[in-house]
Amino acid sequence: MSKVFAITNQKGGVGKTTTTVNLAASLAATRRRVLLIDLDPQGNATMGSGIDKYALDYSIYDVLVGDATASDVRMLGTSGGYDLLPANADLTAAEVTLISLASREYRLKNALATIVEDYDYVFIDCPPSLNMLTVNALTAADAVLIPVQCEYYALEGLASLIQTIEDVKRLLNPRLAIEGLLRTMYDPRNSLTNAVSAQLRKYFGSRVYRVSIPRNIRLAEAPSHGLPALAYDRNSKGSLAYLALAGEILRQAKAEPEQQQPEQAGQ
């Protein structure tokens, strides 16, 4: 059975794309079948997977708004060992076009239905906003992973994100769950990091992943080579942290009983 994660936080630059690309590569390295969906018009996850966003014939835009199927558009076997549904600036138009389409919140979920069983894990890289693209990601997902940068304004905005997730759960996708909050760019020598980390634990308890991702230059360098950090520098602290996160997610999945999927309305 496949599990679909939305990686989301409307705050910009908190490590959503870095997490999506490196977690996808880490799980692919453990021989899981992985699909990455780039749902951000910035196309950073596409470039970071070694695919030129300026040279795409088709993208996730054509799947959401046009006639293309997910299986037409997916690119098999990228540099990180996972498959990719790529994105570029075309997707900006989808934010608006989607509003007037039938089953607008379910476009991604419905498009995925034909290929989701080809994968053990699907990771959706969301844009830094709570727009219709993000709603599509949350409607298609089983689980939400929220990267949080442990800095002063980290908690600002989390309340509206949690509210959006609760709304989607109530109205569109009852099985959606916040699986985990991931501390990114973590620096234990910084007292602010520790204070934010303690606050996250207070509010979210065991839903804060044990693994945190350190600030590591290799994670920042790897995308300019079109590679996940694992392929760029396997032994870097950043690569090892994402491998450890993949291990934590796999252990969590083992501990969970197989859940009965409730039937969805409005599909």
Ligand code: ATP
């Ligand atoms: P956006 O909201 O624009 O989509 P994002 O949440 O996807 O941003 P990233 O693009 O993953 O964030 O990260 C923002 C910047 O920080 C990038 O330049 C990235 O290379 C860098 N970065 C992310 N995580 C780390 C880390 N652990 N150590 C060092 N640099 C990092």
Ligand code: MG
């Ligand atoms: Mg991003």
